[in-house]
Amino acid sequence: MQTNGSAYSTRVRNLIYVASPPRTGLTQHLCEAGWNAYIADDLGQVTEICHGRELSVGLVEISDPETGAQLLPQLVDISGSDLNWIALIAPQHLQHAEIRRAIARFCYDFSTLPVPFERLAVTLGRAHGMTELRQKMSEIDRDASAQFGIVGISDAIKAVRRSIITFAVPDAPVLIIGETGTGKELTASAIHALSRRGTGPLVTVNCGALPASLIQSELFGYEKGAFTGAERRVIGKLEAANTGTIFLDEIGDLPSEQQVNLLRVLQEHRVQRVGGYAEIDLDLRVIAATNANLERAVKEGRFREDLYYRLNVLCLTLPPLRERIEDIEILARHAFQTHLHERTHKVKDFGQNAWKAMRSHAWPGNVRELINRVRRAVITCERPLIGANDLGLGDLARAGNGGSLNDARSRAEHELLTRILRQTGGNVSEAARRMDVTRATLYRLIRKYDINLDTDLEASSPVETGIQIRRPLNGQQVLPFDARQLHKVR
Helix, strand or coil: EEECCCCCCCCCEEEEEECCCCHHHHHHHHHHCCEEEEEECCCHHHHHHHHCCCCCCCEEEEHHHHHHEEEEEEHHHHCCCCEEEEEHHHCCHHCHHHHHHHHHCCEEEEEECCCCCCHHHHHHHHHHHHHHHHHHHHHHHHHHCCCCCCCHHHHHHHHHHHHHHHHHHHCCCCEEHHHHCCCHHHHHHHHCCCCCCCCEEEEEEEEECCCHHHHHHHHHCCCEEEECCCCCCCCCCCHHCCCCCEEEEEECCCCHHHHHHHHHHHCEEEEECCCCCCCCECCCCCEEECCCHHHHHHHCCCHHHHHHHHCEEEECCCCCCHHHHHHHHHHHHHHHHHHHHHHCCCCCEEEEHHHHHHHHHHCCCHHHEEEEEHHHHHHHHHCEECCCCCCCCHHHHCCCCCCCHHHHHHHHHHHHHHHHHCCCCHHHHHHHHHCCHHHHHHHHHHHCCCCCCCHHHHHHCCCHCCCCCCCCCCCCCCCCCCHHHHHHHH
16 A cells, blocks of 8 residues: 655655554654655565665554564565664563564664654654665765776776776787786776677686696697596687687796797797697787786796786786775775675674774785675674674774874784784794785785894794794794795795
8 A cells, every 4th residue: 555745745755664554643644744655564565565666764563572573674684774664662562672672683763652753754854864875875886886897986996997998999918917806807807898809708817826737738728648647638728718818817927938838829829739739720819917026027037028028018007905095985885785695693884993994904905805804794793883893903993093094004014914923923824814815915015014033023922922932952043934934035
């Protein structure tokens, strides 16, 4: 059943009123106040009304506390989290603990019966305003992520989007440079999708994840009998990408021997399978990505100069998250909405200390780290508002705000890195795992802050940090194996 708002109202607003039976006086007041009220007396009608209609507020009359405690979560599940529910309940029913908990968890507000409409009208207006505000924020999020799934409103990310459009037109190789977690694969996918090869395959090869002994057969394929265990012909990744694009991620980790073979493919546009003799023509585009400094690798003889210039025709550098702080909130909200279906509790938003911690954090793992932290918080948070502790950033929320923003970010990054290295006893692999970054990124951070594992890790006692320090007879500290290797890298 539907009641229409007054013709004298400046704007009709939609709400759903769940009651059996509805209060005639209340529905009349709603109409006079400009509300378009849809009335339901069971969950089936609620489902029907909510489907395809833009509702901002829900009114539910609770006549039985026990039934109401079961009804409220069902209403929220049907209507979605954007609709604000207001409970109408007799004062004596509020003595029941279960209904109090349910109202606190699932409702925007409540009003006692009999209905004081003037007060209820104010609550309805605020609930409607909050719904509109959330919807507008969601629209901004959708607009920001409309292009290629790359979320952000900063000048840096806008420049990345413009480069993607520009680089999609030609067929020249592209080199994408960026730290771990900045979105290199997403950028490559966008360039491919917008190019004339967008209907062809996009084949991804992670050069850093494959053992050196397997890279050749993975890239070039092999014939039956080419080596022990080669029981059939296998098409390589390069051949599989024919008429499309091959994306070579972490190209800086490609062994020297395979750099030569790849260079030959780029020069001749042909590939030869391992154990084969036939030359197979290729028509593909190459996009490569790295989080390493390839120019330095060239100077140090770890990467071929001729291959570097073959790949670096068009270069796109992705900004780290710490250099686009204005995107943190929109990225966090986007991740929140993406993983909201995974929540186990009725978490609704981020608290102020969560925003403070996220703005102070250095984000060594960039966007990937932010997404993972938000996803974990959505799943584990037991309160309506996500806090800094739910994000694993409690120390940052308690920290002071002295100094510039860059100083705060650097200080937070240095403190986190030092603390994790202390806790792991200098074990780089374990520290990288805990920080959700690669070993290469961790080494760069150690060099950036000039952390000396002989002295800096002794700042706290073994009991405080959990480091087990072995002391030989001469009294010298013996560092763990990974820490020793770290000094060689430095």
